[in-house]
Amino acid sequence: MNEYSVDFKLKIVKMILNDHISKKSIMREYNVATKTQRQWVEKYQTEGISGLITKRKIRDKIPTNQEEAxxxxxKHEILMLKVEIERLKKGYSSEDVKYLK
Known part of the structure; x- marks a missing residue:
């Protein structure tokens, strides 16, 4: 599902209402379904610009144990890569380090 800005929705609505541009040509140009355009126009006509604001609530994403892991x-991989970078800066290759262990 696409998330469109209020400015974009208003631009489309004004193209339909003021400039009398067809919904089909807007669909081809901006890839916005005609049904969506119709909904935006209806909301704009009944509620004004505030009708174009998305009212869905975005849930706070709480990390699960799997995400924490x-x-x-x-973080561990980043640390290992930093260590490898330091080794390479000093002229050691990964194979040289294996022999040092």
Whole structure:
């Protein structure tokens, strides 16, 4: 599902109402379904610009245990890459380090 800005919705609505541009040509140009355009026009005509504001609530994303484990895994990988970068800066290759162990 696409999320359109209020400015974009208003632009489309004004093209339909003021400029009398067809919904089909707007659909071809901006890839917005005619049904969606019709809904925007109806909301604009009944509620004004405030009708074009998305009213869906965005839930706060609470990390799950799996996401926390993934974050820890990524942090570990970043640390290992930083260590590898430092080794390469000093002229060691990964294979040289294996022999040092």
């Amino acid at each position: 993934s974050i820890e895994s990524l």
